[in-house]
Every structure is written in structure tokens, then in C-alpha cells.
Amino acid sequence: MKRERPAPPVPEPAGELIDAHTHLDACGVHDEASLAAVLDRAGRAGVGRVVTIADDLDAARFAVRAAHWDQRVHAAVALHPTRANVLDDEARTELEALAADDRVVAVGETGLDWYWPGKMDGCAERGDQLEAFVWHIDLAKRTGLPLMIHNREADDDVLAVLASEGAPETVIFHCFSSGPETARKCVDAGYMLSFSGTVSFRNAKELHAAAAIPPDDGFLLETDAPFLTPHPYRGAPNEPYCLPYTARALAHLRGESVETVAALATGNAERVYGIGSRDLHL
Template sequence: MPRDRPAPDLPEPLAPLIDAHTHLDACGATDAASVAAIVDRAEKVGVGRVVTVADDLAAARFAVDAANWDPRVYAATAIHPTRANVLDDATKAEIELLAGDPRTVAVGETGLDYYWPGKLEGCATVEEQVEGFRWHIDLAKRLRKPLMIHNREADHDLLAVLIDEGAPETVIFHCFSSDANMALACVEAGYVLSFSGTVSFRNARDLHEAAKLVPDDQLIVETDAPYLTPHPFRGAPNEPYCLPYTVRSLAHTRGQDPVELAEASTATARRVYRI
């Protein structure tokens, strides 16, 4: 978790908003009271609901617990692609059970990450990631829940696997960070693109161009907290309450009224997650 700078002040409220992807456990939540405290701060600025996302089995258990502790919280459960090498039969069985919980609104985050293999000790190989991704795609289709994708430097292969397997009805590209060509390919395929604090970074010119191409009904917003704190707070801790900073920056990039974007992204998130 970033700790180089103090936490940002609460932004001016912007409502209604749904944080479509956050990690409450990594933000420091451990129990019902600490979950409520984080969501209370978010609610003060218009972020009334959050989806807390798992990247390993412990986080998946926590996400479902958190979603059952607080009605403003929903869960997404899966094993992160860099950890796909832990997907034995027992882990798959528990992830499937957690993903089937009524408070779980998506299977994620799963996908492909080509940045870390060879750099991170114990990271799943590309082959293991592809196998795990295929399993999660099948799980999402069987449960009829959205598939939430993590994509890092794997644009072509991600789209190829989705085509090969047959994509679920709803596919969400979490923290979309690719270029305009990838955005157009995803929009054409009917996928939903979720934008995080990276869209506010001044040097993210390709992402800015991509963000202009996404229709309102295929766009949602997220914090990915405690990571990717929006400009001008990079290096500070992120939390769901910071989402209005990102939305205002995204609205400026798209030439859109922030309230209009907040309403549209929330409508899309409600439809996508069925909440």
C-alpha cells in the first residue's frame, strides 16, 4: 500500500457513484467495523456502493464476508493470473463456492499478466495463466456472472482466448490501460471498460485517446484502491472515497459533464453487476 504521502482530502461530493473495483482488505479492512468505516467515508462523497475484489483465496473469503457484513459492499472472487499456479482442485472448488454466493457479482479478477513472469519469484507461467483464465471463463459462464479481467501487456492473447473459449455474456476489462485500437476492439465485442486513476495521469496519452471512444453504456469507473491513486495524489494511499477525483478527470478528458458521467457509469455498473 502506498505510504509516501498523506491520504488525500475528501473530494467534493459527486453522486451517484459505484466503485466497480477495489480491494478493501488491502485498504486495511479486517472486520465489519473497518469495512463500514471505509464505506462510510466513500458514502460521504457520493460513492454509495463498492465491489471488493479478490486476487487470492484468502482475499476471496474476505470479499464474500465483507459483502455479507455490509449491504453497500459486493464481492468479486477469483485467483489473480500471476497466482494461477495455485489452482488445484481444492482451490477451484472453494473459488466456485465463493463465486456462487448471492453477494458475489462477478468472477474476477482473472486474465493474463505478461509483465511479471520471469520478474516475480513464484509467478505463474504464461501457460499456467492461460489455463487458469480458461477455467475462470467457464466458471463465469456456468454461474452466469460477469467476468472481470486483469490485463497487463497481453492484449492480443486475451482477446484470442475469449474468442476461442466463447466469452461470457458480460466481460469487464478492469483498470483499462491499453490504447485506442484495443478500446475499439473491446467496444466492438460488447465488452465493458472500467477506468481507474491511471486515466488521470498526465503522461497516459494513449489511454486518454482510448477513453474518448467508449460509449457511456460500456463504461464504468473504479479506484483499484489502495493502488493507482489519481493525479495529483500519486504516491498517496487510495480508497473508494477518492473515486470522484478520477471521474472528474475522466469527464474532462471525454468533454463530458462530471455529473452526467457519474450517473451514466453508475447506471452501467448497476446493469452489469445486477445491483
């Protein structure tokens, strides 16, 4: 039986950071005490705020609860594209109500995933995903919230839907993992690219080439925890405290200091999510 690798050590802070996309429920958070433990660990690494993301209705409800438990947490709500086949009228009504909560800062994650259909039982087919994506785009525009994109093996189709429907004011490509051509198209359209631990993976050559393309005001940093733990701890459990590893990897690829990258990413997150530093009182 394969043994799970031990958790990475808490890194030295890289400056003040915001984890722009994490899944606290999947990190084992289930109540205020477990939430405080995860956030306190993150705080020791300089990660003072997180945005916890929904991929189904239970996660959306949790995200809003967690954001009310602790002011260091903000929430995003949506149905993941692989779960788009459960976006019925009742689910739409509940997501609209959750999106109206003042602790919700984005609609996400939504988008298109052409990898899993046919490989995972119950995965939404392409038609359901496209319909749900269009609905989430409209929800983001109606609420004025940023739209957080999940894109897996669907670069051209995601961009085409955004263009045909008319994108919200702010679009964030979470865990951007495509190459420089797609990165350039996103930047030209004014979209934000959010980089996760994948940017540190040694074999991600196309992503490495894309990392330097976003302008200073066009990128974010995220963990996507508990997934995608940065190198050299790939395969180990991931948490928001691991974000400085990704910050250092991105700084190397951009030819900038980690302090510069951290300051830019944090300022960008505060701007796009509307969570100014003065809103936080620890």
C-alpha cells in the first residue's frame, strides 16, 4: 500500500500573501476549531487570508459558513463543471442566495472540463457543462462578482464561450496550467491568471513559459489545497501555509524577487476580490 508523504514543513514567509483559491473543507476543516488550526498554520507562513472555493452545493454552504466563522476567510460559490448535471432550478435558487452573502467574493469554480467525461461515473457531459457555464457567467454579471474559471483540456472552448456570452468585468483562470499561447489570449482579453503549485513542477515547461506573460496587475497566487502541493513536496498533503513555495517558484520564473511577486499578488487579490487589507482585524 502506498504511504502518504508527510506534510511539508512550514516555509519562511515570502511577505503578506492571500491564498486566492483553496478548498478548506477538503483540507479537513469541519468546525471553527479545525478552521483556526489551518489558518494559524497559514499565518505562520505569512498567508493571512484565504478564499475557500465551492465545487458542489455542500461545499458552497460550507464556504459561506466558514467565511462567517473567521474574518480571515472569504468564499466563492458555484458548481464545478463535472457536477453541472445537478444544476436544477432548486440548485440555481440556492446558489443565487449564497452568492448574495456579503462574505462571498466570487462565483466559482465553474468552466469546462473535457478530461473527466467518460472517465468518472456521474460526471456531467459536455452539453450540461456548457449550459451551466453560461448560467454561472450570467450569475457573475448579475452580482458583479469575479468569475473563477476551471479549465481542463478546454482552452479554446472556454475562451469561445466567454467571448460569445460576454465576460464579466473580472475573470480569473484558477490554477492556470496552459501554455504561453493561451496565456497571451487571456491577458489580451483582460483576464487574471492564478498560479498554483503546478508552476513549480519540473515537467511543466509550457506553463513555465506562460508564467512571465501576465503583467504585474494580472496574476494571483493560490494553493488549490489539498491538491497540487508544490515541488519538492509533490504528492504530500497541501494546505494554505504552503503558498510561499509557489510564490518563490513563480518569482524565479518571472525573474523577480519573491517579495515583489508576493506584494503584487496580494495587491491584485485585494483588488479583484474587494478585500482591502483594512478589512481584516486579526
